[in-house]
Amino acid sequence: MINNRRRFLEVCTDAVVALLGACIAVPALAYVFAPARRWTGKKGTGEDFQNVGALAQLPIDQWQLVSLQLAQRDGWEKVRIRHGVWVRRSKDLTKIEVLSSICPHLGCPLNWHPDHAEFVCPCHGGVFDIHGGHVAGPPPRPMDPLEYHVENGCLFVRWQDFKVGVAERIPVRT
Numbered sequence: 001m002i003n004n005r006r007r008f009l010e011v012c013t014d015a016v017v018a019l020l021g022a023c024i025a026v027p028a029l030a031y032v033f034a035p036a037r038r039w040t041g042k043k044g045t046g047e048d049f050q051n052v053g054a055l056a057q058l059p060i061d062q063w064q065l066v067s068l069q070l071a072q073r074d075g076w077e078k079v080r081i082r083h084g085v086w087v088r089r090s091k092d093l094t095k096i097e098v099l100s101s102i103c104p105h106l107g108c109p110l111n112w113h114p115d116h117a118e119f120v121c122p123c124h125g126g127v128f129d130i131h132g133g134h135v136a137g138p139p140p141r142p143m144d145p146l147e148y149h150v151e152n153g154c155l156f157v158r159w160q161d162f163k164v165g166v167a168e169r170i171p172v173r174t
């Protein structure tokens, strides 16, 4: 009788110890392997389109800076990064232009100067025309267009980083 009771207590103790071990081990393993799992998935490929608002709300034939917010993993940390996007639409909404705000020379943010109808880079004086074409300065290529689509009157844009400092437009993982 006493042996049975002792045996029962031993089994219960082993079960509790195993349960506690699992409670500690499972979250610890998930923490260790989560970044690796995410790096192998869609991470940083920029496959998601983001809604930047109603197309009709954008000013007609004027460049407007909007921002996309992306969640990115930095090592073990999840961080939110904002990217500026220049967008412009025609009056009848049939012509839409979407350009990255990153200068293709070395990555500075490009500013729109409506008085000169130019994009100008504050870092090394790169200049682009009203459609993002290269006009002057060291940038090796035009501004980078971004993919977009319109759904229910809203503009959806997909962020993409490109390699800077090269003439060819090469997408890069972020």
Ligand code: FES
Pocket (backbone or CB within 6 Å): 103, 104, 105, 106, 107, 108, 121, 122, 123, 124, 125, 126, 137, 138, 139
């Ligand atoms: S970073 Fe824009 S011209 Fe150099």
